[in-house]
Amino acid sequence: MSELSDLYQEVVLDHGKRPRNYGPLDGATHHAEGLNPLCGDHLTVFARVEDGVVREARFAGDGCAISKASASVMTGLVKGRTQAEVDALYERFHALVTEGPVAAGDPESLGKLAVFGGVHDYPARVKCASLAWHTLRAALRGEGAPVSTE
Amino acid sequence: MTTQVPRAGETPQLPAAGSSTPGVALAGARFPGGPTLPDFDPMSLSRVVAQLANELFAAPIPAAGAPSPADGSALAAAPSGPSAPSAPLPPSSPASPAPTSANVPVASGVGDVDPRSPFDAPLDFSAITAPSDPFAGQGFDPALSLPLSLLDPRAPSPELPLPAPQGPPASPAVPTFDAFEISPTSDPSIRSLGNAPFDANVLKREFPILNEPVRGKRLVWLDNAATTQKPQTVIDRLSHFYEHENSNIHRAAHTLAARATDAYESARESVRRFLNAPSTREIVFVRGTTEGINLIAQSWGRRNVGPGDEIVISWLEHHANIVPWQMLCSEKGARLRVAPVDDRGQVILEEYEKLLGPKTKLVSFTQVSNALGTVNPLAEVIGMAKAHGVPVLVDGAQGAPHLGFDAPASGADFYAFSGHKLYGPTGIGVLWAKREHLEAMPPWQGGGDMIRSVGFDKTTFAPPPAKFEAGTPAIAQAIGLGAAVAWLQEIGVGAAIAHEREIVAYAEAALREVPGLRFVGTPRERSGAISFLLGDVHPHDVATIVDRHGVAVRAGHHCAQPVMKRYGIAATVRASFGVYSTREDVDALVGALLAAQEVFA
Numbered sequence A: 001m002s003e004l005s006d007l008y009q010e011v012v013l014d015h016g017k018r019p020r021n022y023g024p025l026d027g028a029t030h031h032a033e034g035l036n037p038l039c040g041d042h043l044t045v046f047a048r049v050e051d052g053v054v055r056e057a058r059f060a061g062d063g064c065a066i067s068k069a070s071a072s073v074m075t076g077l078v079k080g081r082t083q084a085e086v087d088a089l090y091e092r093f094h095a096l097v098t099e100g101p102v103a104a105g106d107p108e109s110l111g112k113l114a115v116f117g118g119v120h121d122y123p124a125r126v127k128c129a130s131l132a133w134h135t136l137r138a139a140l141r142g143e144g145a146p147v148s149t150e
Numbered sequence B: 001m002t003t004q005v006p007r008a009g010e011t012p013q014l015p016a017a018g019s020s021t022p023g024v025a026l027a028g029a030r031f032p033g034g035p036t037l038p039d040f041d042p043m044s045l046s047r048v049v050a051q052l053a054n055e056l057f058a059a060p061i062p063a064a065g066a067p068s069p070a071d072g073s074a075l076a077a078a079p080s081g082p083s084a085p086s087a088p089l090p091p092s093s094p095a096s097p098a099p100t101s102a103n104v105p106v107a108s109g110v111g112d113v114d115p116r117s118p119f120d121a122p123l124d125f126s127a128i129t130a131p132s133d134p135f136a137g138q139g140f141d142p143a144l145s146l147p148l149s150l151l152d153p154r155a156p157s158p159e160l161p162l163p164a165p166q167g168p169p170a171s172p173a174v175p176t177f178d179a180f181e182i183s184p185t186s187d188p189s190i191r192s193l194g195n196a197p198f199d200a201n202v203l204k205r206e207f208p209i210l211n212e213p214v215r216g217k218r219l220v221w222l223d224n225a226a227t228t229q230k231p232q233t234v235i236d237r238l239s240h241f242y243e244h245e246n247s248n249i250h251r252a253a254h255t256l257a258a259r260a261t262d263a264y265e266s267a268r269e270s271v272r273r274f275l276n277a278p279s280t281r282e283i284v285f286v287r288g289t290t291e292g293i294n295l296i297a298q299s300w301g302r303r304n305v306g307p308g309d310e311i312v313i314s315w316l317e318h319h320a321n322i323v324p325w326q327m328l329c330s331e332k333g334a335r336l337r338v339a340p341v342d343d344r345g346q347v348i349l350e351e352y353e354k355l356l357g358p359k360t361k362l363v364s365f366t367q368v369s370n371a372l373g374t375v376n377p378l379a380e381v382i383g384m385a386k387a388h389g390v391p392v393l394v395d396g397a398q399g400a401p402h403l404g405f406d407a408p409a410s411g412a413d414f415y416a417f418s419g420h421k422l423y424g425p426t427g428i429g430v431l432w433a434k435r436e437h438l439e440a441m442p443p444w445q446g447g448g449d450m451i452r453s454v455g456f457d458k459t460t461f462a463p464p465p466a467k468f469e470a471g472t473p474a475i476a477q478a479i480g481l482g483a484a485v486a487w488l489q490e491i492g493v494g495a496a497i498a499h500e501r502e503i504v505a506y507a508e509a510a511l512r513e514v515p516g517l518r519f520v521g522t523p524r525e526r527s528g529a530i531s532f533l534l535g536d537v538h539p540h541d542v543a544t545i546v547d548r549h550g551v552a553v554r555a556g557h558h559c560a561q562p563v564m565k566r567y568g569i570a571a572t573v574r575a576s577f578g579v580y581s582t583r584e585d586v587d588a589l590v591g592a593l594l595a596a597q598e599v600f601a
């Protein structure tokens, strides 16, 4: 059985408390809203994309420590990546939070995402961790309707 | 030919607010004017014959040409936003005693009621003879759209009030009683557990799941408002049914059918006794509170609510007591009015009274708020409605398990509760309604078991409750619910109330000592649930952490988003209690909360 500290790692707690890239983004070319109707978490993710590359990403909204930390880490990680690279990173993140570190592959290249390695042991929290990612991907695809985890 | 018959249990997908394609899913759901019954199925002939046999019992049927409900085409009358809570809010009076009539007395006596099964009872009531188109006007209008302005109250979201100092904490050891006196030791309905009085720790042993470690920890179940655990006696009753009695009911000559029917009907009698209802004719089995409320909205509501009419609910309601009325109002061009609550989470009675008037067709209030634990002053609420001649529905989902309900004494017209929140199975619940209402109401679902005779030119319906129980019901679950209410009565509803009050008072006092904890809702009269926030730790994080300490609480909006909005928050942590909750459970919660604070320190 995993320890609570696997879920609430120092980095997660820190990002949850002091989220990076927080607040609206001037000159955003893409944005989308994400909603977790079950717990009321509500995020907006903004991105500025130039030449197919995410130059800047920020988020705003309210949520639990896991969803805020995930948004905070994600907005930092996606800078400088193409949409295809973002999608590939998401696939690994998804494997990490649903199946665990082994499924996610090479820990080195996971980088900071590795701090979410404890989430898979908490099925009720997978949606919290994924909300920001779903929202970002919807924003990059230019989808207008809010994303919902349900 | 196939006629599209919408299954009434199927709630149409609600269009999102602002959706540009309202009601798409509903298009085509309206009944055509032609034949209104599904294709004839020769296999059902035997059922029809069996039902015809019931006519032997029947009194002469007055051809009550049921009036067609008002045309529902006048739509789009947007319900007004709920009235703003009056500001300044009435001063809370910390030391004021709980209103004496806040509780409906719980009667344990059966009284002079007819204990016979409905099939023995004198059939002095009439079946409805269907008009030539029994479903006329009952189709969903494809233009159904839900003005959700209710969910966007124009009222200010006040700051979350800090728990007001409430005078000396009620001494938990001496529970006080309001409208009725129950002495836990002298109530004859209290089961003697050996010689001991009510002892939750002893009671706990009857619940297998509470004696099983979860993740290596003793399970502390504080999510009783969502669902309760089941005692062995209920579990055994379900097994017994499937092992020895399983059959469909009401329609065969064989032995098992008789056993199953007897068991099902005696469950109805157990429920009747629990509610002190005058007749089992008034007890309709439904899937749960949600279905009970929808039944009233679809059957009674469609017949009695028209354009310009108003339905009054409170700001405390569960979505199950909001959305069915929004659907009805939207269909009929009626208006949903919402009685505001004060900062403590109590309905402001003066404001509620102002909403009542000649246009008011129904008041629908919860007995107990699932989100905040507030006990509504039903005697006042019902009294004020009655002064205007308005019928009242009471949502008993949280009230029935924790306070009980004396149906005739309450003055209410309708009452709905769920079996699974009352130590019974899921998939079963009860709608109680006064007989005159049930007799006048049109059926809402058509099918087997609810008819007296079916012909292509004319179908006559069975008397209540069968009229509202189309199709094979949840037989085993109903029987399990019968066992659950009997079990609760054996313990003694009064003793359970006294015990839960003691636990809730203890929990309030203990939680007040947790640094940074803020109550959401501090009602004078509370039952079952306590909602709170822990500093700025998100409720979801709190729930995850306490879960790892073996304590199950709920985090979220508790299907009561308007209440959350009233406090300007998205979610709370809610601890909710039951007959088996103990001080040790509360202590475990407090310990786990302190641990959660440590994680986020």
Ligand SMILES: Cc1ncc(COP(=O)(O)O)c(C=O)c1O
Residues within 6 Å of the ligand: B225, B226, B287, B288, B289, B290, B291, B318, B320, B321, B366, B368, B369, B370, B395, B397, B398, B418, B559
């Ligand atoms: C006050 C209230 N009303 C209605 C319901 C709906 O009950 P059910 O889901 O069993 O139909 C609930 C359940 O949470 C409730 O607490």
